[in-house]
Amino acid sequence: MTLPVPHLDDRGFLDLVTEARERIRQSCPAWTDLSAHDPGMALVETFAHLTEVMIYRLNQLPEKAYVSFLNLLGVTRHAPTAAWADVRFTRTGTDRGAVRIPAGLRVAAARGADPRPVVFVTTEPTLLPADETSVTVRMHHCEPVEAELLGVGTGQPGQVLRATHAPLTHTAEALDLLLGVEVPAGTVELGAAAREYDGRTFEIWQPVDSFAGLGPQAKAYLVDRCSGTVIFAPALDLRPAAGATPRGEVAADAAAPASTVPPVTVAAV
Structure with missing residues (x-):
């Protein structure tokens, strides 16, 4: 079942004219002829009609507003899929x-x-x-892209990097997008995925839908395939309010890259 769509303003022509009549009685008691033949009431009805048209347009919420509201909620569009x-x-x-x-x-x-x-x-x-x-x-x-350098990690939380080739399309392959962070040779953690490229070692990080519940050492990222944007975990401000018991400064939701990022292997139209 679809959700009911509320009207932002449900007043109609008669509601607007009635509201105007009440305001006239309160603010202009000398205006006693409120019949439809009065020239002043003809202007009131004209503006009520124009206002009703404006309200109709207001209730036709444009797609841009829907997209903006979804962005505030963290909802992203489905990325295109390659034929x-x-x-x-x-x-x-x-x-x-x-x-x-x-x-x-x-x-x-x-x-x-x-x-x-x-x-x-x-x-x-x-x-x-x-x-x-x-x-x-x-x-x-599609157009395969191999080892695109997104940028250099700073170690700071909340880093945002953007791919040159966007959108990052889905394909029928199991691995159509890999993002790796460069690590010194021989330092890849036991059981972690890694790839060699151009004589350098890149540890593969995992895409997630949310950073909620991840530990500070989790090597994860968010990706918006439509815009080609890669987002690393932000930090939580745990500084106490005035008079509260100290709890520390900040805590990261997950790990942040501190070296070259990536290469990335993508399939982009």
């Missing part, structure tokens, strides 16, 4: 050896009415085994 297709690669030559299909290979769909063809790209490498005649590969209509 995908299963494409079959078939061997045509006499060579029966294994054939490697690299990531980033592009295939254009047949042109229709639109002069710009739709291009699909492989996001993961695939191997056509020896002696096999074909292999099916899932391809996406």
